[in-house]
Amino acid sequence: MSPSVQTIRWGIISTGGISTAFSRDLLVNPATRDANDIEHRITAIGSRTKESAQAFLDKLNDLPQDEACRWGVDHGKLKDCKAYGSYQEVYDDPNVDCLYIGTPHNFHYENTKGGLQGGKHVLCEKPFTFDLKELDELIALAKEKKRFLMEAVWTRFQPIAYEVQQIVHSGKLGKVKRFSADFSTDMKPDNFPLSHRIIAPELAGGGILDLGPYPSVWTMMVLYHHPDNKKTPPKLLQSRQTLYHRTNVDEQTTLTLGFEALNVEADLRTSFTCQGLAGNCVAVQCEEGDLIIDFPPYKPTTYHVVPHADVGKIKEAKTYHAKTHPGGAMHYEADEVARCVRDGKLESERMPWEESRIVQSWFDDVRRAGNTVLKDRHGKAG
Ligand SMILES: NC(=O)c1ccc[n+]([C@@H]2O[C@H](COP(=O)([O-])OP(=O)(O)OC[C@H]3O[C@@H](n4cnc5c(N)ncnc54)[C@H](OP(=O)(O)O)[C@@H]3O)[C@@H](O)[C@H]2O)c1
Structure with a gap:
């Protein structure tokens, strides 16, 4: 792998439907969409119970051979991934660069806040927060902590x-x-x-x-x-x-x-x-x-x-x-996060804070x- 490839180590917060879809897309070979400057790894899964985190990880490790996301399993992108019985342990894990928040809407604020306070970059599912006041607090915190923050409106990147x-x-x-x-x-x-x-x-x-x-x-x-x-x-x-x-x-x-x-x-x-x-x-x-x-x-x-x-x-x-690539199309937004982090940006030009506001x-x-x-x-x- 060339040294200019940007690796992002993801921590997945929660084990529901959308976290599953997003994690699978992280495991698709980026070269199949010509994203040769990006590598995604999943290094931590956080759930309210350890059993659920472990079951989520086991399922990813057991992805069918004929699916595009199997590539990541076979190429070590899940290697040494930890399954935690709390979200806080993911916020604290030094082997995580960026969180993906897939909890119900009303938890986005506290999960994003926890992640930023733990020094992580954050990609948070839509809707960003319950209301504008919460969002403004998070934006202020991202600026203070100098961490990247984006609402996961994946359609923008398709x-x-x-x-x-x-x-x-x-x-x-x-x-x-x-x-x-x-x-x-x-x-x-x-x-x-x-x-x-x-x-x-x-x-x-x-x-x-x-x-x-x-x-x-x-x-x-x-x-x-x-x-x-x-x-x-x-x-x-x-x-x-x-x-x-x-x-x-x-x-x-x-x-x-x-x-x-x-x-x-x-x-x-x-x-x-x-x-x-x-x-x-x-x-x-x-x-x-x-x-x-x-x-x-x-x-x-x-x-x-x-x-x-x-x-x-x-x-x-x-x-x-329109053009499509292997996977579920959530990988485009993940690539954007990786490139923004590589370039030291706190927000994406394609999905800026002001537009979420x-x-x-x-x-x-x-x-x-x-x-x-x-x-x-x-x-x-x-
Ligand atoms: N981008 C998209 O296309 C898309 C599609 C669907 C949903 N979403 C967004 O993703 C978020 C989650 O949606 P989802 O459909 O994935 O929901 P879901 O299947 O119900 O999963 C939510 C997960 O959040 C965690 N959680 C923490 N506290 C919870 C509580 N009190 N009750 C229920 N779950 C709790 C649970 O994981 P643990 O038990 O592991 O902690 C649960 O599995 C929503 O904000 C939604 O808007 C986006």
């Missing part, structure tokens, strides 16, 4: 995100006139126990915090980053939340954001009881045609450019399939304007 931005921002379709983005999925929550994190108020349940980051990421990438917007934050024009009957968290949320510099309104929607349209989860409607992205908004691979009849240079509708602030405003059980709740920093 090849399709760059392709869609390039098309819309090039002006090929003319000015943007209207925008909508939706992440709705019927989770059949009536089958969940009341303790399930999607519906439990004590785990910051509800659709806006869990699903909202995805319509938001497309809004930020397409509209906020539009050259004519000059990075002007949008205004929340209206919002509405309906209640999930068993626990009074938000079941469906709709909000409208106004991008004044573009003269564009963005409609965002989330629902955990209604399936989103398969053929349209993001629609960017422009003067000369539309760009439509197929479901799911967190990892889409197909989009369509549909010109309006008799206007503009594009004459025919075309469907595009903007999205977090509209989640706060929507919650306060609504009538869910979380309406007046503050995070731990409040």
